[in-house]
Amino acid sequence: MTETLSRGPVTGTAVKAPAKKKPFVFDLYSTAVGKKYVMAITGLIGLGFVITHMIGNLKMYLGVVTESDGERAYDIDIYGEFLRELAVPLLPRTYLLWGLRLVLIAAVALHIHAAIGLTSINRHARAVKYQSARDYQIANFASRSMRWTGSIVAIFLVWHLADLTWGFVLPDHVVGAAYYNIDQSLSRIPVAMLYIVGNIALGIHLFHGVWSLFQSLGWNNPRFNAWRRYIAVGSAALIVAGNVSFPVAVMAGVVEYDPAAVTHPVGEENE
């Protein structure tokens, strides 16, 4: 029954005000469909980041370059400085980088929040089993593997930031010296193994994630399904191949920090 806000014309008695309606986005987010949308959009932001990050890291294979002023530096370190200088002088140094970081942090937080919410909705909704045992197994395996691989990637990410960004778990960490830090970190065999496991988990997660985000966004035309598979396999394979190559290259000695090759070696100011 609909309630009105108007005063009753006959009795003069005020009618109870209707319950305040939640804004549309919050209403949508409270549903499974809304959460799937959020997972798809935040997942795309994450995918965009990991592809860009992997391409940026490929610069470690370019080794040392000579800059226009004659200084020699590792190309990946020059790239790191370029990221910190983004939008300067329009904005102060690192402002745009921090803006991008905040978008990424919000996307990761929402992705995890929506995933937990969806898991709880699914637990409550699955009182009646699927009709076909096969569908049941496939759906179960996919969502269980997403929870596992997602958790491994999250643990990897915390380690990775503590290692290469903050330096808590990398004794010789030097801020702004990515090439040096990567060599120091991935020369430790257990750490190199962790990077390989973390990135394979990421590949499995991306394969299923990219496949299902088309579904969540409603792009599941049968004519398009072969492409869906190519895009899911292709993006996952690209990330795994690129990211696993880095620890392998360090262990094989292809990537090795050489203080004699650069104008300002790490630790020079302390000598």
Ligand code: HEM
């Ligand atoms: C073997 C693969 C990888 C290598 C060698 C690598 C390398 C690096 C390095 C050197 C940094 C620090 C940059 C600096 O502040 O100087 C960094 C930061 C970061 N990495 Fe990775 N990374 C890898 C994989 C990944 C993956 C798979 C993810 C996400 C799942 C990731 C997420 C991040 C994030 C969020 C940052 C912080 C970015 C920032 O501070 O702006 N990385 N990575």
